[in-house]
Amino acid sequence: MTDERTEEERQLEALRARAAGELAAVVTAAGLDEWRTRYLGRERGELSAILKGLGKLPGEQRKLVGQAANTVKVELERLLEERRGEVVARERAEALERETLDVTLPGRPIPRGHMHPLSRTTRQLAEIFERMGFQTFQGPEVETDYYNFQALNIPADHPARDMQDTFWVLPGQILLRTQTSPNQIRIMERMRPPVRAIVPGAVYRSEATDASHEAVFHQVEGLLVDEVCTMADLRGIVERFAREMFGANRKVRFRPSYFPFTEPSAEFDMDCINCDGSGCRICKYSGWLEMGGSGMVHPKVLRGVGYDPSVYRGFAFGLGIERIAMLRYGVEDIRLFAENDLRFLSQFR
Ligand code: DAH
Numbered sequence: 001m002t003d004e005r006t007e008e009e010r011q012l013e014a015l016r017a018r019a020a021g022e023l024a025a026v027v028t029a030a031g032l033d034e035w036r037t038r039y040l041g042r043e044r045g046e047l048s049a050i051l052k053g054l055g056k057l058p059g060e061q062r063k064l065v066g067q068a069a070n071t072v073k074v075e076l077e078r079l080l081e082e083r084r085g086e087v088v089a090r091e092r093a094e095a096l097e098r099e100t101l102d103v104t105l106p107g108r109p110i111p112r113g114h115m116h117p118l119s120r121t122t123r124q125l126a127e128i129f130e131r132m133g134f135q136t137f138q139g140p141e142v143e144t145d146y147y148n149f150q151a152l153n154i155p156a157d158h159p160a161r162d163m164q165d166t167f168w169v170l171p172g173q174i175l176l177r178t179q180t181s182p183n184q185i186r187i188m189e190r191m192r193p194p195v196r197a198i199v200p201g202a203v204y205r206s207e208a209t210d211a212s213h214e215a216v217f218h219q220v221e222g223l224l225v226d227e228v229c230t231m232a233d234l235r236g237i238v239e240r241f242a243r244e245m246f247g248a249n250r251k252v253r254f255r256p257s258y259f260p261f262t263e264p265s266a267e268f269d270m271d272c273i274n275c276d277g278s279g280c281r282i283c284k285y286s287g288w289l290e291m292g293g294s295g296m297v298h299p300k301v302l303r304g305v306g307y308d309p310s311v312y313r314g315f316a317f318g319l320g321i322e323r324i325a326m327l328r329y330g331v332e333d334i335r336l337f338a339e340n341d342l343r344f345l346s347q348f349r
Pocket of ligand 1: 178179180181221222259261262292293294295315316317318319
């Protein structure tokens with residue numbers, strides 16, 4: 001039997017067989033690309049070379065060879081896609097093999113945080129007052145001049161304003177509160193007596209900082225209003241607080257003072273927790289540590305919130321939280337609390 005195929009057809013068949021054979025041995029995606037360029041590439045591909053030569057053949061033969069070349073091309077493309085599927089699957093499997101997850105490795109430790117010493121002090125303080133029947137509230141740090149000053153009997157021209165250098169948000173109208181006392185007003189406006197409330201929070205004063213002064217610090221405001229309420233009750237509450245916070249033997253003393261929103265007003269001290277009153281560096285050799293301001297709520301303030309001063313009276317006090325934390329933990333510079341230095345903070349775990 002004679003081979004009826006033309007020279008070109010034999011050439012094509014040989015090419016197909018060689019290409020298919022080589023393809024079966026290719027194992028990488030890069031190898032597939034090379035193979036594709038070699039056989040099917042438009043510029044230098046072997047099949048393209050044959051197709052380009054078609055022009056030289058006589059009409060009838062050109063058609064036959066052209067069809068055969070196309071069949072080979074389609075076949076090779078099909079084989080390429082088939083092989084590509086296998087190669088990709090294999091490469092994925094190998095990658096998975098390499099990336100095995102060792103579930104026995106120890107995890108990366110997540111460092112554990114803890115409460116800031118001021119937050120901790122605030123909580124302890126709130127707990128003590130809560131045990132005495134006080135409820136804890138919060139108030140806005142951006143205040144109006146009305147709540148921060150006027151409603152507390154500090155009119156615009158009052159010299160008491162000089163003691164509290166203010167950060168104004170809107171001069172004369174809106175400010176960063178200089179004290180937690182505006183919450184006395186906010187609370188009384190919202191509820192009827194009896195009132196027993198404390199309000200801890202940040203306060204702001206535009207003043208130079210040093211070891212005992214910061215532009216941002218914290219106070220806790222206390223307020224009690226009832227039909228029967230005296231300075232003796234104020235004293236009892238403050239003393240109980242000092243003893244629960246600093247030890248059962250603490251003594252408290254009251255000194256006459258002046259605040260526009262209380263009458264009479266007093267400042268109170270606690271005997272020095274370091275020397276028990278004999279005098280040391282901590283108490284500046286006075287034997288006493290200043291704790292806060294206080295007094296009986298001024299009748300004007302009561303009237304301002306619609307309380308009848310002939311029926312109700314109240315006392316109020318304000319304490320500095322940093323001061324309490326500094327004494328409790330033996331911190332000698334108030335600025336450490338806000339510096340965010342972990343060497344300092346992590347001592348309070
Ligand atoms: N708000 C005052 C201050 O920052 C402290 C104070 C004094 C609060 C007397 C009071 C009070 O409630 O009765 O200096």
